[in-house]
Amino acid sequence: MSRSASLGAPGEARNVLAIKPFRRLWISLLLSSLGDWLALFALISLAAVLTAESSAIIQASVISGVVALRLVPPLAVGPFTGALTNRVDNRLTMAIGDVLRALLYISVPIVSRIDWLLIAAFLVACVVPFREAAKDASVPDLVPTKRMDQAHQVNMLTGFATAPVAAVVFTVLAALTTLLATLVPAMGAPQAGIALYANGAAFLAAAVVTWMLPAVKPAAPEPAHPEPQPAGEVDSNELTAPMPQTREVPVAQPVQRPTSPSTPDSFVLRTLWKGMRFAGTTPVVRGLVLGMLGSFALAGVLLGTGRVFADRLGAGNAVFGVLVAAFSIGMALGVYFGPRVLRGLSRRRLFGLCLGVSGIALFLAGLIPNLVLAAVLAVIVGTGAGIAWAVGLSLLGQELEEDVRDRTFVYLHAASWTLLLLFAALAPLLAGVIGDYPLAVRDLSYDFLGSGAVLMGTGLLGVVLAVLAYRQVSERAEVSFRTELIAALRGVPATPAKEAEKLPGTFVVLEGGEGAGKSTQVGQLTVWLREEGFEVVTTREPGATKLGMRLRALLLDKDDMTISARTEALLYIADRANHIEEVILPALRRGAIVISDRYVDSTIAYQGAGRDLDSAGVEMINAWATEDLIPHLTVLLDLPVEDGLARVGGSTDRMESEPQEFHTRVRKGFRDLAERDPGRYLIVDARMSQEEVTREIQRRVRPLLPDPVPQDAEAITGMMPTIKTD
Numbered sequence: 001m002s003r004s005a006s007l008g009a010p011g012e013a014r015n016v017l018a019i020k021p022f023r024r025l026w027i028s029l030l031l032s033s034l035g036d037w038l039a040l041f042a043l044i045s046l047a048a049v050l051t052a053e054s055s056a057i058i059q060a061s062v063i064s065g066v067v068a069l070r071l072v073p074p075l076a077v078g079p080f081t082g083a084l085t086n087r088v089d090n091r092l093t094m095a096i097g098d099v100l101r102a103l104l105y106i107s108v109p110i111v112s113r114i115d116w117l118l119i120a121a122f123l124v125a126c127v128v129p130f131r132e133a134a135k136d137a138s139v140p141d142l143v144p145t146k147r148m149d150q151a152h153q154v155n156m157l158t159g160f161a162t163a164p165v166a167a168v169v170f171t172v173l174a175a176l177t178t179l180l181a182t183l184v185p186a187m188g189a190p191q192a193g194i195a196l197y198a199n200g201a202a203f204l205a206a207a208v209v210t211w212m213l214p215a216v217k218p219a220a221p222e223p224a225h226p227e228p229q230p231a232g233e234v235d236s237n238e239l240t241a242p243m244p245q246t247r248e249v250p251v252a253q254p255v256q257r258p259t260s261p262s263t264p265d266s267f268v269l270r271t272l273w274k275g276m277r278f279a280g281t282t283p284v285v286r287g288l289v290l291g292m293l294g295s296f297a298l299a300g301v302l303l304g305t306g307r308v309f310a311d312r313l314g315a316g317n318a319v320f321g322v323l324v325a326a327f328s329i330g331m332a333l334g335v336y337f338g339p340r341v342l343r344g345l346s347r348r349r350l351f352g353l354c355l356g357v358s359g360i361a362l363f364l365a366g367l368i369p370n371l372v373l374a375a376v377l378a379v380i381v382g383t384g385a386g387i388a389w390a391v392g393l394s395l396l397g398q399e400l401e402e403d404v405r406d407r408t409f410v411y412l413h414a415a416s417w418t419l420l421l422l423f424a425a426l427a428p429l430l431a432g433v434i435g436d437y438p439l440a441v442r443d444l445s446y447d448f449l450g451s452g453a454v455l456m457g458t459g460l461l462g463v464v465l466a467v468l469a470y471r472q473v474s475e476r477a478e479v480s481f482r483t484e485l486i487a488a489l490r491g492v493p494a495t496p497a498k499e500a501e502k503l504p505g506t507f508v509v510l511e512g513g514e515g516a517g518k519s520t521q522v523g524q525l526t527v528w529l530r531e532e533g534f535e536v537v538t539t540r541e542p543g544a545t546k547l548g549m550r551l552r553a554l555l556l557d558k559d560d561m562t563i564s565a566r567t568e569a570l571l572y573i574a575d576r577a578n579h580i581e582e583v584i585l586p587a588l589r590r591g592a593i594v595i596s597d598r599y600v601d602s603t604i605a606y607q608g609a610g611r612d613l614d615s616a617g618v619e620m621i622n623a624w625a626t627e628d629l630i631p632h633l634t635v636l637l638d639l640p641v642e643d644g645l646a647r648v649g650g651s652t653d654r655m656e657s658e659p660q661e662f663h664t665r666v667r668k669g670f671r672d673l674a675e676r677d678p679g680r681y682l683i684v685d686a687r688m689s690q691e692e693v694t695r696e697i698q699r700r701v702r703p704l705l706p707d708p709v710p711q712d713a714e715a716i717t718g719m720m721p722t723i724k725t726d
């Protein structure tokens with residue numbers, strides 16, 4: 001089974017990175033995104049160091065301010081960025097933006113005052129939207145239109161992927177500073193200066209790389225003259241030919257996508273709003289979006305409280321770095337390996353489980369203030385959040401129609417950044433308000449920490465969120481969560497209690513009276529699933545096998561009116577037993593999706609209700625003949641009898657020529673069956689147009705489809721694109 005990859009497949013990333021100018025843009029983005037993360041960690045640390053002597057609430061407010069200041073100005077300056085990108089060379093805007101950021105960051109440790117730290121953080125945040133807008137606006141100049149989406153995806157992923165690297169760099173620098181301060185006491189207490197200097201260097205390097213991009217005049221978008229490309233580079237014609245004459249970008253490809261932890265501008269807010277409205281449409285999408293955003297809120301809380309928490313445990317910048325690195329490395333591992341872990345477990349269950357585990361780990365980290373434990377737990381929180389994110393992304397990809405898929409992914413990325421920063425800003429404030437209390441009961445003492453309480457509270461919220469999200473996405477399953485989890489951990493397939501053989505395929509049946517549209521919908525469903533890359537076996541009853549064709553002729557021949565009701569029932573069931581053995585089971589064992597036009601329910605409705613045979617008896621013989629093979633889903637196309645008969649245009653076979661009352665009983669027979677077991681049925685009003693019926697069926701079938709194959713999941717979530725070397 002293969003399905004088309006939809007987001008940033010590594011192969012595609014290599015493709016778009018083969019475009020030399022875009023690769024330069026990407027390198028400058030990589031550097032500045034690294035710098036951005038490094039700056040965030042360093043500023044939080046420095047804020048904590050400079051306020052070490054102040055009260056807890058002041059310290060908390062300053063840390064919160066450092067983060068909040070990144071969130072606010074972009075909203076104010078966002079609308080003005082367009083004016084600049086239209087007038088000034090984007091390359092220049094980007095390079096100046098990088099140089100300004102470098103200077104501002106370097107100035108912070110030199111001035112070493114809390115007021116300047118906040119002002120500098122604010123000024124940086126004001127520069128960022130211009131730089132981002134210039135970068136986004138220059139992508140269409142550097143990349144052919146058809147690769148634009150890939151380019152944006154690579155950029156988005158880069159924004160995430162640089163976090164663990166920056167965290168490790170920060171930790172190493174912080175540890176070095178601490179070591180130096182110990183060796184050379186004259187240096188004073190360790191601050192976070194080195195990281196900010198390194199950061200300035202990263203931005204200066206980014207400015208140089210940006211400056212080397214091919215110049216594109218904003219007013220006259222002449223085709224650029226790319227340098228001669230060595231073999232293996234993308235043909236320059238590809239670059240110049242589809243160059244857009246204006247900066248108009250189709251609605252489906254919004255140009256501004258956040259790539260660093262600093263850009264919630266008006267576009268993002270708009271996307272958030274639209275996305276939020278969209279996310280409410282189906283429970284599964286709602287559950288997935290809720291859970292995925294929740295994992296970023298957890299990350300935000302850890303980022304916001306981490307420094308103060310480390311402080312209260314008697315540690316400093318390096319330990320904060322370790323916590324952030326542990327979390328973000330865990331997250332990267334989770335995203336990368338997520339699609340491959342516990343293959344035996346349904347992806348939806350894995351999604352809920354990982355979120356829950358993250359929540360519990362965060363709760364424990366807050367409960368037991370211990371540095372080593374906190375680092376280990378941070379890895380677990382990150383891994384859980386990463387797996388949930390990756391699995392959520394691939395499930396969403398499966399769940400959503402192609403036209404809204406990209407929009408939702410953009411929304412998710414934008415919303416994630418915003419939530420991350422929002423929670424990182426709120427968490428320290430809350431911790432400061434709660435305060436720290438050393439508790440002592442007889443010989444036992446326990447440090448109740450405000451930051452610990454926030455971590456615990458968020459952990460609990462995470463667990464509640466996991467349960468809520470799981471409820472929204474969970475599917476009816478024959479195997480209990482526990483059984484499936486134990487089996488998955490042992491690496492064996494989980495066997496439902498009554499099913500002798502776990503079949504990898506999916507069995508869908510369409511039922512309904514004459515002319516309800518079964519054949520039409522079977523056709524539509526088949527085309528759709530095949531396009532999605534699944535192996536589909538389309539079949540029908542009676543008459544799908546050689547023997548079946550003979551039975552069909554006997555059953556439907558208008559001249560042969562002497563078949564008794566029981567004989568008729570047995571003949572249909574005989575056809576079914578043969579059909580299962582020869583067609584259905586082999587396909588299900590292969591993992592195919594089997595779609596059958598009629599199955600057991602037809603006998604129960606036509607012979608049981610229609611011919612007035614004892615339905616329980618008919619059901620029993622069916623159960624024996626089918627060895628209890630029950631479809632995963634039965635779609636009942638329900639239609640008033642007259643409408644259906646009018647559609648088929650008069651009686652053509654023995655069954656159709658039965659009187660209207662017979663067909664009315666059949667209709668009721670079908671409805672009774674469906675109402676008895678709503679979890680396994682979809683009743684569709686077949687008076688709707690063919691297209692509407694098709695859409696309704698697709699919506700219900702989608703969650704039943706097998707999980708995407710691992711390569712795809714990797715393709716969707718692959719993070720660090722490989723650089724093609726010449």
Ligand SMILES: Nc1ncnc2c1ncn2[C@@H]1O[C@H](COP(=O)(O)OP(=O)(O)O)[C@@H](O)[C@H]1O
Nearest residue numbers: 514515516517518519520521647686688689690
């Ligand atoms: N939703 C619909 N609205 C109107 N006509 C339909 C619809 N679905 C199918 N039809 C038409 O009704 C007729 C019977 O459809 P068909 O799919 O053969 O039904 P069945 O297999 O249930 O007997 C066909 O001519 C088909 O084009």
Ligand SMILES: Cc1cn([C@H]2C[C@H](O)[C@@H](COP(=O)(O)OP(=O)(O)O)O2)c(=O)[nH]c1=O
Nearest residue numbers: 513514515541542572598602603606655656
């Ligand atoms: C499978 C099955 C079909 N039938 C009847 C219903 C149909 O009238 C006929 C099958 O004819 P067919 O032309 O295949 O069905 P349709 O045109 O309705 O899609 O057999 C039964 O009575 N009992 C059964 O178990």
